[in-house]
Amino acid sequence: MRGLELRRLYDEHAQALYAFLMNLVRDQADTRDLLQEVFVKLARDPDLLDGVREERAFLIRLAHNAAIDLMRRRGTRDKTREQFAAEITSPFAPASEPDERAFRAALAEALAELPAEQRAVVHLKLWEGLTFEAIATALDIPPNTAASRYRYGLDKLRERLRPLYEEIK
Amino acid sequence: MKPDNFEQELRRQPLRQVPAEWRNEILAAATARHASRVTRHSFLSTLNAQLLALLWPHPKAWVGLAAVWILILAVDFSARDRSSTAADRSAPPSPETTVELRQRQRLLAELIGPRDTPDTDRSKSLAPLPRSERMELMAA
Numbered sequence: 001m002r003g004l005e006l007r008r009l010y011d012e013h014a015q016a017l018y019a020f021l022m023n024l025v026r027d028q029a030d031t032r033d034l035l036q037e038v039f040v041k042l043a044r045d046p047d048l049l050d051g052v053r054e055e056r057a058f059l060i061r062l063a064h065n066a067a068i069d070l071m072r073r074r075g076t077r078d079k080t081r082e083q084f085a086a087e088i089t090s091p092f093a094p095a096s097e098p099d100e101r102a103f104r105a106a107l108a109e110a111l112a113e114l115p116a117e118q119r120a121v122v123h124l125k126l127w128e129g130l131t132f133e134a135i136a137t138a139l140d141i142p143p144n145t146a147a148s149r150y151r152y153g154l155d156k157l158r159e160r161l162r163p164l165y166e167e168i169k
Numbered sequence: 170m171k172p173d174n175f176e177q178e179l180r181r182q183p184l185r186q187v188p189a190e191w192r193n194e195i196l197a198a199a200t201a202r203h204a205s206r207v208t209r210h211s212f213l214s215t216l217n218a219q220l221l222a223l224l225w226p227h228p229k230a231w232v233g234l235a236a237v238w239i240l241i242l243a244v245d246f247s248a249r250d251r252s253s254t255a256a257d258r259s260a261p262p263s264p265e266t267t268v269e270l271r272q273r274q275r276l277l278a279e280l281i282g283p284r285d286t287p288d289t290d291r292s293k294s295l296a297p298l299p300r301s302e303r304m305e306l307m308a309a
Contacts, residue, residue, distance in 0.1 A: 001222045004199055006199060006200065007196060010192060010196055011192075013170075013194070014184065014187050014191075014195075015184075015187050018185075018186075018187035019184040019185065019187075022184075032191060032195075033170065035187075035191070035195060036194075036195045036198050036199065039196065039198075039199040040198065041196050042199065043199040043200060054267060059221070068206075083278055090185065091184055091185055092182050092183065092185060093183040093184060093185050093186065100302060103182075107179065107182060109206060126176065126179050126180050127180065129186055153174070154175075157175075157179070158175055165175065165178065
């Protein structure tokens, strides 16, 4: 793959991949490694995107697979590290207003408590605006599974954030 | 709290921006890995081209040489097989066969009878006698 094409892919998709990976692994350094891994893979195999209709979904799939591999390599050893990282690394932009800041922090914590598979679906639905079919393609799961994971994940978030949300409103 | 409102509220939360300095670093790393792979690939291509340049001027000659070698190996293997078969054939007879052969030889000897005078005796009788003995023989 030529440098120009690689730069175009980065400019169009890196932000989305970064946010998705940050939400999954909750670590800035790991996110950087995974993002680089995706682009190294693209550079190494110039034909990887041939015949791909949805670039974004395909790249999310690459990133998701890389993140799952990383999490499996870590195993249970680093679970405490992940929980600790969730406190210090939020996938959301810092807020200046106190209520906003509190809500984002609570949301980041609530997301971190979701299982990774629910978190991935919730992220792609809420912040990428993908359909369940597109999510299913990206994560290699049936659309019904994507829908049910989203529903369960959203219910947990709602339950967890309800008091704060009501208070802010 | 309506679900739609809650979802809308979540969607409104802005995500963290990818650090700007990562762009050049990641693209440089990806391009460098790609370049190293291309270099390795070009080394293999060069080796392949050199081998082709060496072999290609006379491909028929190389094929002929390979065929001759294959023929030599085939003949060698088949010869080994034959010699082993011949060795199997010339294996020593069993003790029973030996005993039977000896009995037949003995039987044959009895049927033919005793042998003639050995050649050494015959030659002795034909040999010229000493002069004194020849004189006695003539006088008699």
